[in-house]
Amino acid sequence: MAQGQVTLLRLLVNERRLTREEVRRCLVQRAHQMQIDHFSIERRQIDRWLNGEVKRLPHPTACRVLEAEFGHPPEQLLAFVDRAPDTLDVRSLVTTAAAQSVEWGRQEDSRGLGPLALESLRIQVANLATDYVYRPMVPVVRDLISLRDELFNQLRQPHPGQAKQLYLLAGVTCAILGHASGNLGFLGAAHDQAQTAVICADRAGYPPLAAWAYGVRALQCEWNGRPREALGLVARALKALGTTSYRGSITAWLAAIEARAWARLGHRRAATESLATATGAAERIPDDGDELEAIGGIVNFPLTKHYYYAAVVSRRCHDLTRAEKYADQAVEGYVSGPAVARSYGDEALARVELAIARASGDRPDLDGAAAALRQTHDLLAHTRIAAVAEPLRELGQLLSLPRLRSVALAAQLRAEVRHLLGPRRSPAAHWTN
Numbered sequence: 001m002a003q004g005q006v007t008l009l010r011l012l013v014n015e016r017r018l019t020r021e022e023v024r025r026c027l028v029q030r031a032h033q034m035q036i037d038h039f040s041i042e043r044r045q046i047d048r049w050l051n052g053e054v055k056r057l058p059h060p061t062a063c064r065v066l067e068a069e070f071g072h073p074p075e076q077l078l079a080f081v082d083r084a085p086d087t088l089d090v091r092s093l094v095t096t097a098a099a100q101s102v103e104w105g106r107q108e109d110s111r112g113l114g115p116l117a118l119e120s121l122r123i124q125v126a127n128l129a130t131d132y133v134y135r136p137m138v139p140v141v142r143d144l145i146s147l148r149d150e151l152f153n154q155l156r157q158p159h160p161g162q163a164k165q166l167y168l169l170a171g172v173t174c175a176i177l178g179h180a181s182g183n184l185g186f187l188g189a190a191h192d193q194a195q196t197a198v199i200c201a202d203r204a205g206y207p208p209l210a211a212w213a214y215g216v217r218a219l220q221c222e223w224n225g226r227p228r229e230a231l232g233l234v235a236r237a238l239k240a241l242g243t244t245s246y247r248g249s250i251t252a253w254l255a256a257i258e259a260r261a262w263a264r265l266g267h268r269r270a271a272t273e274s275l276a277t278a279t280g281a282a283e284r285i286p287d288d289g290d291e292l293e294a295i296g297g298i299v300n301f302p303l304t305k306h307y308y309y310a311a312v313v314s315r316r317c318h319d320l321t322r323a324e325k326y327a328d329q330a331v332e333g334y335v336s337g338p339a340v341a342r343s344y345g346d347e348a349l350a351r352v353e354l355a356i357a358r359a360s361g362d363r364p365d366l367d368g369a370a371a372a373l374r375q376t377h378d379l380l381a382h383t384r385i386a387a388v389a390e391p392l393r394e395l396g397q398l399l400s401l402p403r404l405r406s407v408a409l410a411a412q413l414r415a416e417v418r419h420l421l422g423p424r425r426s427p428a429a430h431w432t433n
Contacts, residue, residue, distance in 0.1 A: 005080040007052045012070050012077075020046050030069040033146060036061060054078055068142060118162060121151065125169050129297030132176060133343045137385075141180050148173045164204045168291065171200025175213045176298060182220040183345065185386040190220055201240075208292045210240040211250050212299065218257050223387040227261035234258045248293045249301035252281035256301070256309040263316035275313050282306040302341065304333030308350040311357070320357050327354035331372070345388070348379040352391045359398050359413075366409045369395075373416060380420065392417050 013023055020043045031039035039061065048054055049066075057063055063074040070077055124147050131140045151170040158166050178193030194213040201209035218233035234254050241250070255278035262271035282303050292299060307330035315323035330350035334342045354372035358365040373395075380388065396417040404410040 007050060007078055008072060008081050009066075009070065009077040010050045011081065012072075013050065020050075026069055027065050031061075031065045034065065034068060034142070035149075036065065039065065049078055052078060052080055064142075067139060071139075118165060121147070121154075121169055122165070125172055126295045126297070129172070129176060129295050129299050130340050132180065132298045134340055137180055137183065141177065141184075144173055144177050144180070148177065164206075167200045167204035168206055168209060171197045171204060171206075171209045171213070172292070172295060172299065174200060175209065175216055178213065179216050179298060182216070183385040183387065187220055187224060191217060198240075206291070207240045207242060208246060208248060208250055208290065211237040211254070212292065214240060215250065215254050215257060218254070218261075222257055222261045222264065223390060225264075225390075227264040230257060230261040234261070246290075247284070247286055248290060249282070249285045250292075252278050252285065252306060253301035255281060256306060256313075259313045260309060260316075263313045268317045271313050271317055275310055278306060279310070297340075302333075304330055304337060304341075305343070305346055307333060308346050308353065311350060311353040315353060315357055315360075320360050324354060324357035327351075327357055327372075344379040345385040348376045348385075349388055349391065351376045351379070352388060352395060355413075356391060356395050356398060359395065359404075364404065366404075366407065366413065370409065370413055370416075373413065373420075377416075377420060389421060392421050396421075 018026065023046050024041055024043055027041055028039060041062070045058075049058075057074055057078070058066070066074050066077055128140055128144050128147065131143075148170065151166060151173060155163070155166050155170060174193045175197035178190045178197060181187070181193055182190035194217045197213035197216075198210045201207065201213065214233050214237035218230045218237065221227070221233060222230035234257055237250075237254050255274050259271045259274035259278055262268075262274055282301065285301075307326045311323050311327035311330060314320075314326055327350050331347060331354060334347040334350070351372050355369040358368035358372060396414055398404075399410045399414045399417070
């Protein structure tokens, strides 16, 4: 061990004031919550982890349990860090203490799911909806699955007065899992999760959730090259909303998806009209949203995200000036906005759109395209979202046109695009971290 250094795992264990035996029990309990059978760990192994006396990473199952319990990849947990106080993970300290308090409260409220426990579940859904936007996707998905299982368990025999809220929370969780499944390249699983979300919305008597679930499927069909199906799903979403005066961001989102689908089909007028509808709705989203809007995070459709969608529509309608303007607004919105709202996936997509717009036309700006693409690799370092593959391939094709084929900077950009696309392999290997 280097002088003045300890492993990150030991720092986190010391923060929580855990003994080796308590660490062992925490890991075994976490494995049980993750439905990992026959998990065991010896205290000698824990000592080796704490002291950094490892030559290779532990078994993949142990790595998953370690990451779930301590909130960091095992590569970081087992590595040495400075002992200085400012390196302590305050977030881990605070969230662990909060989790312990919630667990105690639930035990005290064991006769039924009381207000404290129900509110805790709602907060967990809202936190994960926010985490989904800016944190690595796979750990968030694992947390969503654990939370979904807990909600399903509560719904086995719900209190009549709590059933509606539990169905709503379970439906939102399934809908977000559907969103994640599609982003990771598993569209069949995304469909199944969205369908379950619609069932939960029906049980909760809450149409906006069904509309959002249909919107998830519509968006995935659109970027997967099935615009007709996307339009049909948008229609189903609007039918689910009915004639109510719902004013949340879902209406803006659905209109923007519709605009993208029409633009992909080459119907410029319909695309322009849908985009105008989306823009008007996006600019009039009220601050005091309903239950779904209040969850926040990925469930919302902020104006910055609308700009990215508008860039896609404008580029497909061959309005490159507007495409560049909207893409630039989207990138600027994510860079200058709050960290928890900085969607690495949408920012990466917006940067690729900006690069395409700049590299297109009679006088392509390759320097500008390179600048737009420069930070995309860092944004996609921890999760490759499936939707980014198509615009990257389109950029590569654009840079391979005869007029650009021999340009040195175009060749460099083509190499960067190939690097971002990565080797051809299975969806699970390509798009997960």
